[in-house]
Amino acid sequence: MLLIFANLKQHLEQSSRTMEGNPIFRQTRLRLAVWYTLVMGGIVGLSGLGVYSVVAHAYYETIDRGLQSVANALHNSIEPVWQQPGQLQRLTKDFSLELCVSQTNCLPKTAGIKQSIKETTNQVNYYIRLLDSSGKLFASAGMQFDKLPITSLSEHWQIITDYSGTRYRQITLPLSTQKQLSGYLQVARSLTDLDQNLAYLRLTLVLGLPISMIFVALSSWWLAGRAMRPVYLSYQQMQQFTADAAHEFRTPLAAMHSTIEAAIKLQQEPKSNGGILDVLKRQNRRLSQLVGDLLLLTRIDQKQLTAEYQPCCLNDLINDLIEELAFLAIEAEVNLSKQMLFSQKLSVMGNEEQLYRLVSNLIVNAIQSTPSGGKVTVFLEDSDRYAIIKVQDTGIGVAVEHQHRIFDRFYRVDRNRSRTSGGSGLGLAIAIAIAIAHKGNIHVQSQPGLGSTFTVRLPLSP
Template sequence: MFRKIRYRLFLSNLLVLGLVLLGSAFAVRLVFISNLKQQANERLMAIALNTAGSAEMDEGEFEWEMEFSPQLLEEAQQAFQWFDPKGELLEQQGSTRYISTLPLAAEPTVRSQIDEKGLEVITLPIFDKNNRQLIGYLRATQSLEEIDETIAKLDVGLAVGAIVAIVLSSLGSGWLNSQAMQPIEESFNRLKQFTADASHELRSPLMAISTNAEVALTYPEGIRPGDEEKFQAIAMATEQMSQLTEDLLLLACTDRVSSFEFERINLTTLLTDLIKLYKPQAQTKQIELKAEIAIGLWLNGDEAKLIRAFTNLIQNAIQYTPVGGEVEVSSKRLGRELLVTIEDTGIGIDSKHLDRIFDRLWRADRSRSYYEGGSGLGLAITKAIVERHKGTITVTSQPNVGSCFDVRLPTATESKRL
């Protein structure tokens, strides 16, 4: 039980940590890329403005003074183009790899774009310094490859950091979960020990009460006529308390390895004997108890505990099936598992109660109010026994239709001695 809780806590912590890391990494990446691109845009814009400032009209000719070294342009992965007011290309500097193929938008406004080649493009209109007339355009372009490479390195760094953080956090989370669960486990173990001790100590006084009540009922001449019913009530209550005590003791011992004696068991014979045992009880209640048991079903387990588990299921099926109903017990091999199914046409269980029927001391009182139940520990005991055999138990049910319990156990070749 605590192993599952630890596992859930571990996964929950990792999930929360993963979401926090993912959110943080996304925020860092978003801010970093935004600042990186903004800085690149500002640098290109500054160069473009400085270059555009050198252009002027000289005797009706559009002239400029800025000239760039091809080597510097190649290193900076930039290129520049000059256009006349009609958008005709006058000159360009830089490698054709960094020349944009976008058509020039002949508008007297500053434009910043990203073309299909992944180039950043800034287009500046150039005005005459004297009369403020449009005399041409300057288009500056630069490659974003360096930015993309920086982003790729950032992604790798974030991924590696996240993996390292998750690994370290998983180790820390496992240690913290162990520390947090240790006092809870100790408290639970003490409670189980107390339950086992109390159940064991209650056996003697209950036995004494039961014996004395039986003696009094055996020799009724020694008691007043009106007291016989009281002694019968005492005997019945004592029997119920004794059964409850035995159930609590069994539940307290299910997690102890020493309480289970594993050996090779013929499940076919075990189920067949149980069917023969409970057939008279079913006939008395006018219930048809059917069986379809496959032969050659072997597993490793504790025979006494398995008999108790399947007895609980068969007894419940008979108890909660009305007169004239049916109970069917079937078994078969499914690969490396043995499947045992106990299906009845009884009162059924509401779907909202299905997730609680294996809880200790819980019963769906509304759906079973007309039937005399036991201590409410039978299904909890059955589940504990099945899980100690590395198996699973599931249930499907519909009110007034019936219930179906499926028990899956590993075969003898797959089960290990525990």
């Protein structure tokens, strides 16, 4: 049992490493991880905002309840003696005393008002003010009069700010004498401790969000890999099927080709059998080419060409191709030429056979797409440590809606023309696969009726 689990773990790890080497799955996994991170980041951000709102609301509710309790206790003590003869002096004297703010029940209920500002660990400050019915200040304690403005007397709850920027939560209660309004009591509490606690909370959320996003990004990358593993296993099975099918086709095709060659040489009635055998030979060659293309794509997908890389001179490669394909161009009545825009030779690290195949596919595709009397030109230049190969034709061009799909495997814009010319729809797919394997790319510019330009960028060798 342990051996089975060990083998399964080893298989999964190997599959994960292989998936990382595939650019398509790596980019898809990255996109999934980014989307997971953005979604989770939005959820975490909204959750943090909700937590901050709830905590701030709870703080304000707690402060308001405490302030309401203190104000009611003061109001109940002040209103019975408010504007009674002989009581003004005692009230003024009481205002100079300390008010215990740590507990509301420490207020004296019979001996008058004990007012103070007690320095607590949070530096919480209270103040009270008595105003007459016209809003004129009568007495105050806790804060000097010139530091806080007289605010509206009609608002029950207010938040005011002194000249130093300290905020206060204030409650205003009316004072009545014989059921007539005769003054106001204002009690306020500083919000310094609240602002500090909310600032700490904001700082925690602001610093915690990037840290959370890092963990979310790592988790998203891991989850994306787990989610894509079954898809990649299916993709590997398809690749394996392609490789196995190509290998299975190879042997009978070789045998059939040899038989046809022998029959052509030994035939006794060439006029009657030669045509049929030539057709068989041509179709056999086409099928062999298709199998070879499938095998090449399989080798590229499985990264089996990187060990064969060596410096390759693109000047010599293009010269050989122009010379080799000149007969095909003459047969199609197309003018094939080259233009080297500099005297130095350009070399890239790669597999010379595959690079030869890349440029050959582009040139052959251009010749087949160009009508009689047209022109195909191959350019070679360098730009910013890259070798630039351009294959330009004056052919039929490619419509915009097809340009993003012409590099797909077995995709053909004109299937009828491809059948007559023997194309399988793998030429451009092989070309871009070879370019990507060599850390390059291919870009196409084309307009219907005006021709096409295929541009290959390959990094120059050091």
